[in-house]
Amino acid sequence: MALTYAAPRADLGPFLRRSDAGGATLELLVPDVRCAGCMAKVERAVTAVPGVTAARVNLSQKRLLVEFRAGGGDPGGVVAALDALGYPSTPYDPQAAGQVRDREGRELILAMAVAGFGVMNTMMFSVPIWAGLFGQELGPATRTLMMWFSGIVGAPCALYAGLPFFRSAWRSLRARRANMDVPISIGVLLTLAISFSETILRGRDVYFDAAVSLLFLLLIGRWLEHRLRARASSAAADLLALQAASATRIGPNGALTAIPLNDVAPGDLLLVRPGDRLPVDGEIVEGVSDLDNSLLTGETAPVVVAAGQGVRAGALNLSGVLRLRATAASADSALAAIARLVELGAQARSRYVRLADKAAAVYVPVVHTVALLTFAGGWALGLGPREALIRAVAVLIVTCPCALGLAVPAVQITASARLFRKGVLVKSGAALERLAEVDHVVFDKTGVLTLGHPRLIDPVPGAIALAAPLARASRHPLARALTEAACDGPVATAVVEHAGQGVEGTINGRRARLGRAAFVGVPSRGDATELWFGFEGDTKIRFRFEDALRPDAAEAIAALRGRGLTVEVLSGDLPGPVARMAEAAGVSAWRAGCTPQDKVAAVEALAAAGHKVLMVGDGLNDAGALARAHAAMAPGTALEASQNAADLVFSGERLAAVVTAVDVARSAHRRALENFGLAALYNAIAAPAAILGFVNPFVAAIAMSASSLVVTLNALRTGAGRWTS
Structure with missing residues (x-):
């Protein structure tokens, strides 16, 4: 009786990541996946393994994400199925993926x-x-x-x-x-x-x-x-790079210890100094400060936080020292959740x-x-x-x-070169094909419809001159905007910054305050982003701020509508600023207070309704929607992660680039179809000639080269459309 020996199967249990619902996920590196056919074959085979609920392949990273149902699934069976299919795999390691x-x-x-x-x-x-x-x-x-x-x-x-x-x-x-x-x-x-x-x-x-x-x-x-x-x-990797590399943990005896971010566990007490980003999601135990959540929510105004409030990883601490109780590990933070949204979008x-x-x-x-x-x-x-x-x-x-192979790439190269000269960088080979198909455009507000820099509304030189000495002593974004509106000058003395409230100091021997309405001693009107200034016992002065609309926003949106596209604004900012910006840009459909998940859900709902969405965004709160949209664009001033999640990146302060990109994409689509027609016509003539013996292999090589040349010359006709900027 013959004996057979089966090599022991590696234990993949340590590589499983458990979820709260009882399920688990496994990431594998599959280096031999190289095309859409490989992806479909691998996903089909792995999904058929008992206990597997989903399998998704990321072609660019050669990564396979396997999801198991609660209490079921055999990771070894997945690896065995891949081996039988001719696709050997190992637990995913970014370094190994880079080596492949x-x-x-x-x-x-x-x-x-x-x-x-x-x-x-x-x-x-x-x-x-x-x-x-x-x-x-x-x-x-x-x-x-x-x-x-x-x-x-x-x-x-x-x-x-x-x-x-x-x-x-x-x-x-x-x-x-x-x-x-x-x-x-x-x-x-x-x-x-x-x-x-x-x-x-x-x-x-x-x-x-x-x-x-x-x-x-x-x-x-x-x-x-x-x-x-x-x-x-990877856009997801860039998102996670925004997390601090380490955190400062407060020990039982008050000792401060710097620990790697991955070592932070729920329940740890952490110290977050001004200028640092919050390392993980948590609850404030002690301290008051201003947080800059613009990269997470799109809100331009800093948010005051105090003891008892929940905060999210990635927010920038502007003013006060905070003691934070971690409520989640770094892998489970809100920032990591956004990164997973981007990753899923890239796979789809x-x-x-x-x-x-x-x-x-x-x-x-x-x-x-x-x-x-x-x-x-x-x-x-x-x-x-x-x-x-x-x-x-x-x-x-x-x-x-x-x-046939040149029909699309030649057009893409020509169109990409023309867009580059117009200030638009095309990052994806298929981006222009998708962009030509869009019928609905979704804009973020801050940094997209607007320039992303708060500016003073209706400046009064005399009032600015009074408040400028205190503004120069503060790092607050609105104080910096006030400083930009003023000329160089003196700085207030004996300055004290009250976290989450404002700054207080002495100007020419008089005590003065600059900050929130309550801090200065007046009721807030709440209809705009504001700062108040006043000397003790004197009249208080209100400064209003807004983010300036891009100079051609209304014109560009009108041009998009003229091309048959519908337009919508999704923003994480407050309803008042969003409504004003939308009205100024000529957009009637808008939503404010959107979380990253809200934006993803909105894009997916539009897709389910049959729309092909172009998403234009710049912040972390846009990254998931950028990845899920049919096509995506980001300004050159956007966060690096958002630029990487987008298909196209445009430079400059004008939205004309979005219209130009749509025009060139549509022109490229027409040229690609023409190239397919030329290739078909060539084959309809050349193939019968070869069959009848009128063409030998030498002449066939010349004819084949000539057909490629004709397709390339036709691709050079790809134009920039009607829009001029």
Whole structure:
């Protein structure tokens, strides 16, 4: 009786993350996931494992997130299912993921270098062979020698340089589908086979140089695509980077100890000094201060907090010293929750299937069938296997999907370059395709419709001059805005800052206060963001502030409406400022007081209603909605995490960039469709010519290159539309 040995399965229990509801999640690194087909195959297989409720693959990070139902699920079974599918996995480690990405980049660079070497050196032997076509015949022995040298140099280079395509084609065929790499791989391999056959049989033409040149050009595009993914850092990681690297824990005896953020546990007593960000969610035990929540909620005015109030990680402590009781670990903070929203949105967005891939799903099988029928039909009609194979190879080469593959990328590159000159950076290869489809635009207020800098309304020089000495002594954002409105001058003496209230000091021998209404001794009107100033026993002066609207906001929104788009404002700010900004910009639909989750829910509700949403935002409270929207834009002044969650980033103070981007995207969409039409027309003419023997592989390579050139020239017609800024 034969004995079998099963290798012990690694215990993945320590890598499971338990939820309050009893379920668990597991993150795995799956380095061999490379395309939408791989994603679908992996997610389908893992979801079928007992106990698994959901599986999502992040293509850019090669990360698989598996969710288990409460009390069920076998992590080892998930790993075993992936192994059986041909996708080995390990527990996710960001450093390991980076190493996989770096290794893939090195392989592409090496393959491209080998292909470039092969092109240059194969041409040395191919050019003399070509010269024979123009009456400068080589002797038979010399011609055969040149063919052999061309094959000795070109074939190994083509085989090595083609490995990325061969592997991709093999994985695609194993998944019972054909991607763009399948005809490329078959065409290259058959071209090499025909060339060796012609060399051995002392035929007239060889095509080693054509095979290597084709791979060299394709590898350039593949490497650029890889660099685009590698340079786009994770928005979720950038969000979490806003958390403090450490926290100051207060011990039982009052001793202060700096500890890593991950070591903070619920119940720990923490010290947060002015200028520090809150490390975790918690409740204030002692102290009063102003918190800047603008990155979390979008509110421009600082919020006063005191003992007994709950606060969230990521808020900036402006004035007072706080003692904070942690209510959650760093991984469970509100900031981490926003990061998970961004991560989920990025995973969902990676499911987008490009138009070229949809066309290839029908195109590739048809081309293979036609080539096979050409070979079988030619042989059956008496051409002989050699001539029939040459015709079949000519069909594959002349119909090589280079033009189809360039149809969208050439347009995207041209459109991206034009937008870059207009101050818009396109970060995602498919962003323009999605942007062309949007029918509803959602704007954040602070930093998007507005410039993101509070300014003094109706400044009175005399009043500003009175309050300026105290304003210069404060770090409060509104005090800084007041200082900007004043000229350089003296600073008040004997200044005392009252956390959450304002500042008090002496100006020319008189005590004065600058801050909240109650601090100065008057009732607040509550209709605007305000500061009050007054000397003891004297009349009090009110300063009102607002965030200035972008100079062309109303014009840009009118232009968007003229293009058939509906517009809405979602803001975390107070209703009063939001209503005024919306009215000034000409937007009737607006909502104030939105949390990050509210914005995500609003975008998802619009999508469920059939809308394709363009989200334009700049803060942490926008990051989740940016990731979930059909297309996303952020200003260049936005938080880095929001810029990374967006598809496009625009610079400058004008919203004209949003309209320009929509115009260029729509123009690019039209050019892409035209390119597909040109590619189809080319194949409708070239394929029959190759089938009938009017096109040999050499002419097929020239025709294929010409079709790619036509598609590229048409892509250059991508314009900037009607909008001028």
